[in-house]
Amino acid sequence: MENFVYYKPQTLKECVSLLEEHPDAALLNGGTDLIIQMREGLRIPTDIIDIKNIPDLQGIKVGPDEIFIGGAVTMSQVYDHPELSKLFPYLCDAARSVGSIQIRNRATIAGNLVNASPLADTATPLLCLEAVIHTYGPNGTREIPLNEFFVFVRKTLLEPNEVVTGISFKPDALDKAVFTKLSRRNEVDLSTVCCSVGRKGGEYRIAFGSVAPTPLRLLDVEAYLKDKELTDDVRREAAEIARGTVSPISDVRASKEYRLDMVANILEDALAILQKEG
Amino acid sequence: MKQLINFKLNGEEVEHYAPLNRTLLKMLREDFDLTGAKEGCGAGECGACTVIMDGVAVNSCLVLAAELDGREVTTIEGLSMDGKLDPLQVAFVNEAALQCGYCTPGMIMTAKVLLKNNPQPSEDEIKEGISGNLCRCTGYKKIIEAIQSAADKYQAENE
Amino acid sequence: MSTEFVGKSVKRVDGVKKVTGSLKYVDDLKMSKMYYTAIKRSPYPHAKILSINLEKAKELKGVKDIITGDLFTKRGGLYLQDKNFLAVGKVRYRGEAVVAVAAITEEIAHKAVSLIEVEYEEMPAVTNAVEGMKPGAPLVHPDLGEYKVAPVFFPVPGTNISNHYRLRKGNVDEAFEKADHVVENKFYIPHIQHTPIENHVAIAQAEIDGTIQIWASCQSPFAVRQAISHDFDIPMNKVRVMSPAVGGGFGSKGGTTLEGILVPLAQRNPGHPIKLTYSREDEFQNAYVRQGLHATIKTGIMNDGNIIAVQNEFIWDGGAYNEYGVNIAKAAGYASSGPYDIENVWTDSYCVYTNHPVGGPYRGFGMGEMHFGIEQNMDILAEKVGISPVEIRRINGMRPGGVTGTGEVVEVAGLQECLEIVAERLKVEEKEAPSAPHKLRGKGIASGWKAPSMPNxxxxxxxxxxxxxxxxxxxxxxxxxxxxxxxxxxxxxxxxxxxxxxxxxxxxxxxxxxxxxxxxxxxxxxxxxxxxxxxxxxxxxxxxxxxxxxxxxxxxxxxxxxxxxxxxxxxxxxxxxxxxxxxxxxxxxxxxxxxxxxxxxxxIPPNIRDADKETGLGDHPVAFWTYGVQGVDLEVDTRTGKVDILRVISCFDVGKVMNPQLLEGQVEGAIMQSLGTALFEELMLKDGKVLNPSFVDYKIPTSEDMPEMEIYFVENPEETGPFGARGVAEPAMVPAAPATANAIFDATGIRMYTMPMTAERIYEALKQKGVSK
Structure with missing residues (x-):
């Protein structure tokens, strides 16, 4: 690992000015991706800006109109949170499916999103929740719908000197949802395919990971399902539309063909669960 | 480049000039001769380097030394500081929950936090709890039994 | 004989040191004046080295020494002297060590490596052992004919075949004519890696008086001493090899590996301990791997269930150096009948050079690979003649007085007892309901045997x-x-x-x-x-x-x-x-x-004699055979192809249970390792490149993959062993994988001819069969 200068800003303002001063700096949050990249020489930052102690990035706020998850909140803080685990079990399932307990004690939800991996596990429930990314930068704050946030593999709308301060969503965004993850091994594995399927009244929200350059909503499927009763035929048809909407690749984890079949199967099965459990 | 950090290591306050481009794992092993935590992969996939930081289990290969300032770290060496084995350590010996021993320190540290948060875990909870610690020797069965046995021991001690 | 300590669960004598973290493994050793080593490795599977430019690396502050292979050209190897520790003239696999740098820190050594420029001329590579055997294939070792080899191995100069083992018992052609049914199946078992949690590591230190000390995480200090003494012409009394602790081996730390890179550096820098620690990525690519196997098994059976002939062709993908691997081809060859008494046996077992990572010993030494085919073939035959998997093993399985493939009459064989125990505990003939409508449940058994595959x-x-x-x-x-x-x-x-x-x-x-x-x-x-x-x-x-x-x-x-x-x-x-x-x-x-x-x-084991060179026949070619049976109960998810192992029953004839608790631990670990190979372990190779050299994409089982395990033993004593004991640590890894395949067949009706039986492969097969849509 190369040498660097280490900063531990106490405010967002301080953080952003450090970013502006050091163009080759890296933000350190949970560090579970950054430190591996530094070890492998894939990233050689001149400066490390450790943001995880900034007070504004801490905590989970459960309000009547908004749920807010701070930018430094870890995966385990999410699923250990009594209200979140009661109200949003699918989000907690997704957070719990990331890495090992040791990783989840460090890795943050914000980091998972900012990395913009096609298979970011927490992205799919948050896409279904129509979450909003809150940022702070040289030009003040911004709110970016998660749906627009991902641009391509490892590319987001985040500006160079911007920091994600948190993620918010409406408490009543969904009536119910199901998170599904397929991986090679039972635990501590990357998704072969992951998905969240949610229902709000007669509307459905469906998001998939590992089937396209970014995690994405399947709007065509959602449109098809709107106000429909989830009969066997409807579920099967939805699965077929989904198969035609996604564009997975083949890699060491699975072939494109298998992923396509799994997209159809897990969507069909998740819809069945929604239908069964009302 | 070095930076002064103050942190608590196995119960003692430490003042240390840490080389910044060093992970917590490397710092423990090189600067403090605490070699119980092992590097198995350097990428947070095997758990052999697990230590307890501020009460939670972390992969010390994925923590920078510089982050340590103001924090508290416990390593496997910290479990038997008074010359007495921790009930988990006793249970691992009694249940033959170790073979080559390379994953053992990390496994015990993960189990230590697991039992702190969940004093009477079910078998499934133990399985989930230690799934970030790879063991190639034992097949895990005796490790799970050891953790159950230590849980009973802690319980008895507290009653 | 009543015993006081033997046969009891005496606590591990190394337990307290291991649970306190106080045991010092080699990587934990810190010595003064230490230099750290990093290796420049080949980016090509097969290439001529045209030039090596060390100038920039030499100029880097903190670099103490750099060596290349042309300084040390004497070849060595355990059974076949085909390797150098640093490449000489050409590279034969992607990752082969070409230059070694010693520096005052690991970081500087790595930096220096990045400054070394090596010019190569790429050569056509052999990336498939079957292709590599064909005439006209590029030769990995054109000088094979000149290599020194132990007289029980048979290289074929002018080809890539480093050992052609032959077994010829009876007359298979006549028997196939006579047989009521003949089946022939092909199986492929890919390379896997041992993944001990401790990576390879060694330290070497020389003195001006010519003595050298080596601290290595190795299974065999005396084999390392032998190799170092031979390869570097140092008398044995001047070489001291120490192995203070080993964090898992499974074969990968057998023989001699990275120690040889350090010896010349130590000799050139007396007084300085020289250390080399492999990364996990090194472990996957540059330590030993388990050889790949292409197996063709043809078997003839009578309607009464008697197997009368078997003909095997095993083609082992031995990788770039086969100094150790030649013996795997041999061991598999003489065990190729499986634990069955078959009158006519014909086997050709070839160890083949390829431009793949170096194959070497892996727990089971060929048995895990070979039995994946043999034991599925047994079930296929049973179905042909309408008998159960248990019955076909009852009829053909070894008994005392039975005859092995090499013609050896065995006096002790507890296979039948193991079979009955596993069949009973697994309730193998009882169908059980799956846990959900989209799942299929099945049970399977497999037998296995193994002898210690060692020189007489x-x-x-x-x-x-x-x-x-x-x-x-x-x-x-x-x-x-x-x-x-x-x-x-x-x-x-x-x-x-x-x-x-x-x-x-x-x-x-x-x-x-x-x-x-x-x-x-x-x-x-x-x-x-x-x-x-x-x-x-x-x-x-x-x-x-x-x-x-x-x-x-x-x-x-x-x-x-x-x-x-x-x-x-x-x-x-x-x-x-x-x-x-x-x-x-x-x-x-x-x-x-x-x-x-x-x-x-x-x-020294008594009376073990070489087998006949032409026929492979011999009346006492091995010290003993260890027999056992394992059974698997599992579910297959037809929506995803994923297999859940519910229960594994194991029974082995160990001669004498020396320590019940430790023995159970050995078997439990072996079962999990076997299930890993069955379900997800595979070193993915493309054009000689390992595509998954990390735990991110090479998955080994976690605690969440653990099924219920029931471990049983029978004790028919081995008369030459202490208290009647014989070995079991490797044999216990053999049957679980084929038993899994047989259980998958029982559940789904599909045969898996390739390991690992991943969810994707099973799903594809289910889809083709129309079970999954």
């Missing part, structure tokens, strides 16, 4: 020194690589001397101070080093009795050792303590005789 002369020795207080030191060079040999050896010595195990301290792994051991491999340690320990303890005991006769005036025949005393059997009041005789017998007048008691034990 693989020897062991032990020394026991008694101390003045009646305690003892036991010295062996059997390495405790996790399997628990330190505890087992201690138990054996404790039993013979009748002193408690905590009064014995065991020392291992130092070629200057602990006596000869061939290698800690082949599931031979309890058997062979255990027998040497037994002999050493008996020697000490006999000396004690000799002195006690004089002291007590009781004839030696009537003396026994009990709780630290030599006691007269019929007059127990007459006794003398071991402590009082440990340094010799003192007479009433103050004079003394004999001196310190030191027990010496040596063992």
């Amino acid at each position: 002369t693989a020897a062991s020795s032990a020394i026991i020194k008694l101390n003045e207080d009646g305690t003892a030191h036991l010295m062996v060079s059997a390495q405790d690589i996790g399997q628990g040999s330190d505890t087992i050896m201690t138990q054996i010595a404790a039993e013979v001397l009748s002193i408690s195990p905590d009064k014995i301290t065991i020392r291992t792994g130092d070629t200057d101070h602990t006596p000869y051991e061939w290698q800690t491999v082949a599931s031979r340690i309890t058997y062979s080093a255990g027998r040497a320990t037994y002999e050493a303890a008996m020697d000490a005991k006999n000396q004690l009795i000799e002195l006690a006769q004089i002291k007590l005036g009781v004839y030696g025949r009537d003396l026994e050792l009990k709780d630290g005393f030599i006691v007269a059997k019929y007059h127990p009041e007459k006794r003398v303590s071991i402590a009082s005789l440990a340094i010799g017998l003192v007479f009433d007048d103050g004079s003394a005789v004999h001196g310190p008691i030191i027990g010496r034990g040596a063992f």
Whole structure:
């Protein structure tokens, strides 16, 4: 690992000015991706800006109109949170499916999103929740719908000197949802395919990971399902539309063909669960 | 480049000039001769380097030394500081929950936090709890039994 | 025989050191003036080295030395001398070591490596063993004909075949004519890696007087000494190899690997310990891997269930160097009938050079790979003739008095007992309901056998020194690589001397101070080093009795050792303590005789003879066979193809259970390792490149993958083993994978001819069959 200068800003303002001063700096949050990249020489930052102690990035706020998850909140803080685990079990399932307990004690939800991996596990429930990314930068704050946030593999709308301060969503965004993850091994594995399927009244929200350059909503499927009763035929048809909407690749984890079949199967099965459990 | 950090290591306050481009794992092993935590992969996939930081289990290969300032770290060496084995350590010996021993320190540290948060875990909870610690020797069965046995021991001690 | 310590779950003697983290493994050793090594490796699977430019690297501050292969051109190897520790002239696999740098820190060494420029000319590569056997294939070792080879291996110069093993028993052609059914199936088993949690690591330090010390995480200090002495022309009394602790081996730390890179650096930099630690990525690419296998098995069976002929072709993808791998082809060859009594056997087992990572010993030594085919073939045959998987194994499975593929008559074989226990516990013929409508449930069994695959002369020795207080030191060079040999050896010595195990301290792994051991491999340690320990303890005991006769005036025949005393059997009041005789017998007048008691034990398996070179036939080619059966109960998810292993039942004939708790642990670990290979482990290779050299994409089982396990043993003693024990650590890894395949068939009706049986592969097969849509 190369040498660097280490900063531990106490405010967002301080953080952003450090970013502006050091163009080759890296933000350190949970560090579970950054430190591996530094070890492998894939990233050689001149400066490390450790943001995880900034007070504004801490905590989970459960309000009547908004749920807010701070930018430094870890995966385990999410699923250990009594209200979140009661109200949003699918989000907690997704957070719990990331890495090992040791990783989840460090890795943050914000980091998972900012990395913009096609298979970011927490992205799919948050896409279904129509979450909003809150940022702070040289030009003040911004709110970016998660749906627009991902641009391509490892590319987001985040500006160079911007920091994600948190993620918010409406408490009543969904009536119910199901998170599904397929991986090679039972635990501590990357998704072969992951998905969240949610229902709000007669509307459905469906998001998939590992089937396209970014995690994405399947709007065509959602449109098809709107106000429909989830009969066997409807579920099967939805699965077929989904198969035609996604564009997975083949890699060491699975072939494109298998992923396509799994997209159809897990969507069909998740819809069945929604239908069964009302 | 070095930076002064103050942190608590196995119960003692430490003042240390840490080389910044060093992970917590490397710092423990090189600067403090605490070699119980092992590097198995350097990428947070095997758990052999697990230590307890501020009460939670972390992969010390994925923590920078510089982050340590103001924090508290416990390593496997910290479990038997008074010359007495921790009930988990006793249970691992009694249940033959170790073979080559390379994953053992990390496994015990993960189990230590697991039992702190969940004093009477079910078998499934133990399985989930230690799934970030790879063991190639034992097949895990005796490790799970050891953790159950230590849980009973802690319980008895507290009653 | 009633025993006090043997057969009991004595606690591991290394337990406390391991749970406290105080045991020092090689990577934990810190020495003054240490230099750290990094390696420049080949980016090509097969290429000529045109030039190496070290200038920039040499200029880097902190770089102390750089060496290349052309400085050390003497070839070495365990059975076939085909390798150099640094590439000479050309590279034969992607990752082969080309240049080694020593520097004052690891970071500088790595930086220096990045500054080294090597110019290559790429050559056509062999990336498939079957293709590599064909005439006209590029030659990985064009000089094979000049290589020195042990006389029991048969390289074919001018080809990539490093060993062609032949077995010819009876007349298979006639038998196939006669058979009611003949089936032929092809199986492919890919490369896998051992993944001990401790990566390879070694330190070497030379002195100006020419002595060299090596600390290595290795299974076989004496084999390393032999290799270093030979390859670098250093007398053995000047080479000291120590292995203070080993964080798992499974074969990967057998033989000699990275130690040879360090020796020349140490010699050129006397006084400086030179250290090399492999990364996990190195481990996957540059340590040994398990060889790939292409197997074709043709079997003839009569309607009554009798198998009358088998013909095998095994093509082993041995990788770039086969110095060790040639023996895997041989071991698989002589075991190729499986644990069955078959009259006509024809086997060709080829070890083939490819431009893949180096194949080497892996727990099971060919058996895990081969039985994946053999045991599925058994079930296929059973179905053909309409009998159950249990029945076909009852009919053909080895029994005492049966004859092996090489024509050896076996006297001891507990296979049938194991089979009945597993069949009963698994309720193999009982269909059980799956846990959900989209799941299918199935059960399968498989048998397995293995012999220690070692030279006839693989020897062991032990020394026991008694101390003045009646305690003892036991010295062996059997390495405790996790399997628990330190505890087992201690138990054996404790039993013979009748002193408690905590009064014995065991020392291992130092070629200057602990006596000869061939290698800690082949599931031979309890058997062979255990027998040497037994002999050493008996020697000490006999000396004690000799002195006690004089002291007590009781004839030696009537003396026994009990709780630290030599006691007269019929007059127990007459006794003398071991402590009082440990340094010799003192007479009433103050004079003394004999001196310190030191027990010496040596063992070499008796009467193992080479088989016939042409036919492979031999009446006693191996020390013993270990037999066992495992059964698997599982579910297959038809929506995803994913397999959930619910239960595994295991039974092996171990001769004697030396320590129930440790033995169970061995088998449980072996089962999990076997299930890993069955379900998801595969070193993915493309054009010689490992696509998944990390735990991110090479998955080994976690605690969440653990099924219920029931472990049983039967005890038909091995007469040459200590207390009747034979080896089991490798055999226990053999049947679970084929049993899984057979259970998948039982559940789904699909046959999986390739490992691993991933969710994707199973789903594809289910889809083709119309089970999944």
